[in-house]
Structures are given as structure tokens and as C-alpha cells.
Amino acid sequence: MVNNQMQPMGALQPGFPNLNMIPKDHKLLVVDIKDCFFSIPLAPADRQRFAFTLPVLNNAQPTERYQWVVLPQGMRNSPTxxxxxxxxxLKPFRQRHLEVICCHYMDDILVAAQDISMELLKDLTSxxxxxxxxxxxxxxxxxxxxLYLGHKLTQQAAIPVxxxxSFPARLRLVDLQQLLGHLNWIKNYLNLPTSTLSPLxxxxxxxxxxxxxxxVTEEMLQALQxxxxxLRDRMVDRIxxxxxxxxxxxxxxxxxxxxxxxxxQKSAAPSGVSIVEWIHLPHTPPRNIYSSPAAVMDLPAKVLAKMFKIPIAQARDIVSQCSTCSKARTMIPFDAVNPRGTSPLAVWQMDVTHTPLLxxxxxxxxxxxxxxxxxxATPLKGETARHVIQHTLRCFAVMGKPQSIKTDNGPAYISSQFSSFCDLWNVKLIHGLPFNxxxxxxxxxxxxxxxxxxxxxxxxxxxxxxxxxxxVHTVLFTLNHxxxxxxxxxxxxxxxxxxAEPLARPLVSYRQLPDPTWHGPVPLISxxxxxxxxxxxxRPTWLPARCVRPWRASASEVKAATSHTSPSLADVAFLQP
Structure with missing residues (x-):
């Protein structure tokens, strides 16, 4: 109960001291504090918080109640x-002996000095x-x-014991985690690159x-061997x-x-150097720091060329060298022949798809x-009317409120609950043809x-x-921005x-098949x-692109035809076949 109410204080030391930083010409003394936890008194005001009761068999007599007066083992903050x-x-001892190296971790103390006399030991004891x-x-x-903190201290080096x-007969996940815990502890003393441990x-x-x-695979066995x-060789030295x-x-x-x-470099070692510590990066970095959008998302060549002001040919070379971007081209879903809105928030299409990746x-x-x-897009756990309404509200918050929403004939979309929701928001709900x-x-x-x-x-x-x-938001940012x-x-x-104000609409001629006659001029919307x-x-009328062509007329006819609309664009070359 106490641990549930107690805020963790965290460790005061991020790790063990590097014992190879203790010079070879120093003498060593290792001591251990006897019953350290039970020698640290609790504050009188806090003792009542650590009270406990000893039960009695069959309630034959009154129970006895005690309270801790020293630091209890098992409390969350006892080690701290x-x-x-x-x-x-140890603070007064360190201040009196500035030339002495004094390391301590929990109840284990190591003292290193040029000479360790009985007076030094008595002062530490006092x-x-x-x-x-x-x-x-x-x-x-x-x-x-x-032996100190799991290390064996010799005149030449401090190495872990x-x-x-080896692998057990049946390697469980907890066994592998314990093994990797040992390896993470000892790898700073060995020439053990991260690539060697990668199979584990x-x-x-x-x-x-x-x-x-x-x-257990063959690669795992080779890594452990x-x-x-x-482990048979010593790969570190004390300075x-x-x-x-x-x-x-x-x-x-x-x-x-x-x-x-x-x-x-000042060492009598045969190699001419004295290695104090091996430093290896973790197999899985704790965090990634990205300095470029290309490191976060896959960018096509046109975006790279525009964002970084480089030639399009150079951008295509960069994309072709990326193993991810070159697998498949990202298609933009705006080229299908399908009725659509003539302005933003006119017509939305909504549907649900499944992906096991999420x-x-x-x-x-x-x-x-x-x-x-x-x-x-909104990833959810269901596709009922409640989930559809939740997604629609998020779309309203990001995109705005549309005039109409077009869906298929799924149960959630044709439900009375979603229909009432659209009526409440004054949004026209349209359903497509079944099975189309x-x-x-x-x-x-x-x-x-x-x-x-x-x-x-x-x-x-x-x-x-x-x-x-x-x-999901990274993918949406890439698609939309x-x-x-x-x-x-x-x-x-x-x-x-x-x-911004919309551009003037150019005038075009059109025909509606099967009638081969060309009519016009009419303004082009999209x-x-x-x-x-x-x-x-x-009203907008959707036609195949081959049934629309620029309207060619005299200047007086253009002026007369556009007197009730916006001025036409002089340049309609983009419609030329």
C-alpha cells in the first residue's frame, strides 16, 4: 500500500563507477556496511506509515501491531x-582526505590511495x-x-565476474532477456560490436x-560462442x-x-595503449532525431526538387537510390473519372478500409x-455508426463542414443514427448504387x-x-502538404x-454523346x-475530356458571351490536344 502511494525518487547514480579509472599505483581497500538498511532510522513522523499487524491463528488472542523504525526492505525508495x-x-571523510578516491554504491565502499594506513581505516570507521x-x-x-560490485580487481585491470x-535446453523469453542483461553489463569490457549481438x-x-x-538459430549459437x-581474454587495463x-x-x-x-597512450602495455573502456551503441537507439523531412517520410522527386531547389534529374536519382521509395510509385487519387465537387467542402466521399499494420x-x-x-483518416477498432460519427466529427474539426457526403450502402452509413447525425449538421447524405x-x-x-x-x-x-x-498523422501530412x-x-x-479569388473560367465548346454536334461557348469549371x-x-455537367475543346471565336463574340460571367482567359493552351 505504501509503494502505491509513494512517488518514486529515482536512482541517484546512473550506473556503476568505472573501476579501471583507479590508477595501478594506488592501494585498495574494500569494505561492506553491515545491515545497512536496518541501520538507517526512519523519521518519527513517518513510522506510523509503516505499521503492520501479525495475525493470530484462528483469532485465539489479540493481534500484535508493530511499526518499522528503520528503513524497510521492499519499499520503493529504500535503495535511493x-x-x-x-x-x-562519507562526505566528512572525503573532505578530510581529498587525495583519496572513495567510491560507494549502496552499502559497498571502495577506498584507493597511495598508502592505506590504519589511521585511514579508523577515520573511515569513525x-x-x-x-x-x-x-x-x-x-x-x-x-x-x-571483489567489488561484481568485478574482480587485480593489479592490471578490473573485469566483471x-x-x-550458454543456452538452456528450452530457451524462454525471460532466459534470453537475462542473458542479454549480462551481455549489456560486460560489453564495455570486451571488443564486442553491436553487430555480433544482433542475432540475439x-x-x-x-x-x-x-x-x-x-x-535457437545457428547465428545465435555463433554469437554466444x-x-x-x-571472455577468456583481458581487453581493458587500469590507468x-x-x-x-x-x-x-x-x-x-x-x-x-x-x-x-x-x-x-601513457602505458607499458605491449600494444602501447591502455584501453580503459569499450563503448558500444545500443542495438535499438532510445530516440531518433530527424533534421530533414526526407528522414521522416518518403518524398517523390517533384517534392524534393521544389523543397531543396535542386534539378528534377538529380531528385529522380536520389529517389531511385532509396530502397523504399523505388519500390512503388505513390499514386494521387484525383485522376479517376468520377463525379466530384466543383469547390472544396462541396462533396466528400467516405469509406472504411482494413489494414493489419495498425x-x-x-x-x-x-x-x-x-x-x-x-x-x-481515423484508425478505430470498429466500423459501427458510432465509429463513423466519431470519424466524421474529426473530419469536421480538420477540414470543415461539407455540403454533402457520399458513401456506399454499408450498414453504418445507411443506419438511422448516422442519417440523424447528418440531418442535425445540415449535411446531405448520398448513397451510391448497391454493389457498384x-x-x-x-x-x-x-x-x-x-x-x-x-x-x-x-x-x-x-x-x-x-x-x-x-x-497516421505523418502519412496524412505527406499526402496533404x-x-x-x-x-x-x-x-x-x-x-x-x-x-484567394478563383481564376476566370475559359470558354469551351462541348458535345454530349451520342449527339456529335458541338455546342458552346460555355464556361469551363474543372x-x-x-x-x-x-x-x-x-449547374456543373461532367463530360469526358475528349468531348471538350477550346472555343474559337472572334473578340466581339467572346465579349458578348462573357458579359454575364467572369472575363475569359486568353491563354487556353493547356486544353490543346
Whole structure:
């Protein structure tokens, strides 16, 4: 109960001291504090918080109630308080002997000096006694080799004491985790690059239960054999002296990740250097720092050329060298022949698709504005009317409120609950023809585009649950703010949210098959690859692109035809076949 209410204080020391930084010409003394936890008193005001009751068999007599008066073992902050209390006890000793190296971790103390006399030991004992701490007489070590914090101290080096490592008959996840814990502890003393241990760390992937059996591969056996071979050799040295010591850092380009050594050149070692510590990067970095959008998302050549002001040929070379970007081209879902809105927020298409990459949020509700191409997606656990309404509200918050929403005939979309929701928001709800997927072609293409970019972003792996929102938002940012649809000079976000006055509409001639007669002139509303929309009696009429062509007339006819509309554009060369 106390641990549940107690705020963790955290460790006061981030790790063990490097014992190879103790010079070879120093003598050593190792002591251990006897019953350290039970020698640290609790504050009288806090003792009542650590009261406990001893039960009695069959309630035959009254129970006895006690309270801790010393630091209890098992309390969350007991190790931190122990470190702090012992440090307070050693502080006067350190101040009186500035030339002495005094290391301590919990209740283990190491003293190193040019000469360790009985007076120094008595002074250390007196400093601890003043705080109620006592040295265990049977734990005092004054001759080499010594044992301290799992290390064996010799005249030449301090090395960890590790038994021969091996796999059990049935390797469980907890066994592999314990083995890797030992390796993480000893790798700073060995020439053990991260690439050597990569098969062992990679075996952790895909396993969650502690008792889950992990198959042992040949690569794992070879890695463990190499570790055992390295344990037979000493690969570190204690520094010679603290006087004018110069430590250097050397970095080597090893496979997978670089390796470094901390060494001293003033050494009598046969190699001419004394290696104090091996430095290896973790197999999985704790965090990634990105300085470029290209490191976060996959950018096509046109975006690279525009963002970094480089030639398009150079941008294509960069994209072709990327193993992810060159796998598949990202298609922008704005070229299908499908009725669409003539302005942002006119017509939305909405649908739901499934992707196991985002499990358990595998039901991705997706909405696309049929005019601007702006896409918004919400990964959810279901596809009921409640989930559809939740996704629609998020779209309203990001994209605005549309005039109409077009969906298929799924149960959630034709439900009375969603219909009432649309009526409440004054949004017209339109359903396509049953079993006709072409009516939802724009959003179906958006599904493919979203999944393609999501697969690139994840590299084929499943997304961790905690990272799903950030991954989905990264994909949406790429689609809406970085990619340029076919024959457009602006991104979907720029088209969707821009407030500039629309350009004047050019005049065109048109024909409606099977009638071969050309009519016109009429204003052109929209045009794309394979489709066009013209203004007939104030309403958009969608036609195949081959049924629309520039209207050629005299200047007087153009002026008369456009007196009730916006001035026509003089340059309509983009409609030329």
C-alpha cells in the first residue's frame, strides 16, 4: 500500500563507477556496511506509515501491531534513501582526505590511495559510526585480488565476474532477456560490436510472454560462442597514474553501428595503449532525431526538387537510390473519372478500409474531398455508426463542414443514427448504387494511396499501439502538404484552405454523346486527365475530356458571351490536344 502511494525518487547514480579509472599505483581497500538498511532510522513522523499487524491463528488472542523504525526492505525508495544516507556519512571523510578516491554504491565502499594506513581505516570507521553505520569485519578486503560490485580487481585491470554463458535446453523469453542483461553489463569490457549481438537482440522481436519458447538459430549459437571466446581474454587495463593522465577517444567503423574505445597512450602495455573502456551503441537507439523531412517520410522527386531547389534529374536519382521509395510509385487519387465537387467542402466521399499494420486499430475510416483531394483518416477498432460519427466529427474539426457526403450502402452509413447525425449538421447524405464500386472510385483510390504510403512509412512491420496516431498523422501530412496531384501546381491542403479569388473560367465548346454536334461557348469549371466539367444553366455537367475543346471565336463574340460571367482567359493552351 505504501509503494502505491509513494512517488518514486529515482536512482541517484546512473550506473556503476568505472573501476579501471583507479590508477595501478594506488592501494585498495574494500569494505561492506553491515545491515545497512536496518541501520538507517526512519523519521518519527513517518513510522506510523509503516505499521503492520501479525495475525493470530484462528483469532485465539489479540493481534500484535508493530511499526518499522528503520528503513524497510521492499519499499520503493529504500535503495535511493540508502545511497543518500551513506553519501552523507562519507562526505566528512572525503573532505578530510581529498587525495583519496572513495567510491560507494549502496552499502559497498571502495577506498584507493597511495598508502592505506590504519589511521585511514579508523577515520573511515569513525565517519560511518557517527551516522550509526557499522563495517562488517568479515567483509573487509585489503589484498588483491578483490571483489567489488561484481568485478574482480587485480593489479592490471578490473573485469566483471561472469560464468560461462550458454543456452538452456528450452530457451524462454525471460532466459534470453537475462542473458542479454549480462551481455549489456560486460560489453564495455570486451571488443564486442553491436553487430555480433544482433542475432540475439533480433530474437526478442515478436515475443511478449515471459514463458514463450524461442527457437535457437545457428547465428545465435555463433554469437554466444564468440562472446565466450572473448571472455577468456583481458581487453581493458587500469590507468597507470592520475598525474597528467591523458585519455583519448577512438571511433571505429564497425558493421551495423560504430564502436569506440577510451584509452590512454601513457602505458607499458605491449600494444602501447591502455584501453580503459569499450563503448558500444545500443542495438535499438532510445530516440531518433530527424533534421530533414526526407528522414521522416518518403518524398517523390517533384517534392524534393521544389523543397531543396535542386534539378528534377538529380531528385529522380536520389529517389531511385532509396530502397523504399523505388519500390512503388505513390499514386494521387484525383485522376479517376468520377463525379466530384466543383469547390472544396462541396462533396466528400467516405469509406472504411482494413489494414493489419495498425492492429488493433485496423479499421481505418477515410474521407476525401472530391474537389481539393484533401484526405483525412481515423484508425478505430470498429466500423459501427458510432465509429463513423466519431470519424466524421474529426473530419469536421480538420477540414470543415461539407455540403454533402457520399458513401456506399454499408450498414453504418445507411443506419438511422448516422442519417440523424447528418440531418442535425445540415449535411446531405448520398448513397451510391448497391454493389457498384465505381461510384466510390475516388475514395477507393485514396485507400490504395494511404496504404501504400503507410507501408513505406512502417517498412512492412506492424505499428506499435502507442505510435499509431503519430504514424497516421505523418502519412496524412505527406499526402496533404507535400505531394502534388497530377496537373496541379498546389498541394491538396493549399487548394482546400486557400481563400484567394478563383481564376476566370475559359470558354469551351462541348458535345454530349451520342449527339456529335458541338455546342458552346460555355464556361469551363474543372478539367483533369480524362474528365471535365462545364457550366450548363448554372449547374456543373461532367463530360469526358475528349468531348471538350477550346472555343474559337472572334473578340466581339467572346465579349458578348462573357458579359454575364467572369472575363475569359486568353491563354487556353493547356486544353490543346
Amino acid at each position: 534513501l540508502c545511497q543518500h544516507f551513506v553519501n552523507l556519512a 565517519a560511518l559510526t557517527d551516522f550509526g553505520l557499522c563495517i562488517a569485519p568479515d567483509k573487509v578486503q585489503q589484498t588483491l585480488p578483490m 561472469v560464468p560461462q554463458l 537482440f533480433s530474437a526478442l522481436q515478436g515475443h511478449k510472454l515471459p514463458g514463450e519458447v524461442i527457437p 564468440q562472446v565466450n571466446a572473448l 597507470d597514474t592520475l598525474h597528467n593522465v591523458q585519455l583519448s577517444l577512438a571511433i571505429f567503423s564497425t558493421p551495423l553501428l560504430p564502436t569506440a574505445i577510451l584509452y590512454s 492492429a488493433p486499430f485496423s479499421k481505418v475510416h477515410l474521407t476525401v474531398d472530391t474537389s481539393s483531394g484533401f484526405i483525412w 464500386s465505381t461510384g466510390q472510385a475516388i475514395v477507393e483510390r485514396a485507400h490504395l494511396t494511404f496504404k501504400t504510403l503507410l507501408s513505406k512509412q512502417l517498412g512492412g512491420r506492424n505499428a506499435p499501439s502507442a505510435e499509431i496516431p503519430s504514424i 507535400l505531394l502534388y496531384p497530377h496537373n496541379r501546381e498546389y498541394t491538396p491542403a493549399e487548394i482546400h484552405f486557400r481563400k 478539367w483533369g486527365r480524362g474528365y471535365a466539367a462545364v457550366d450548363l444553366d448554372g
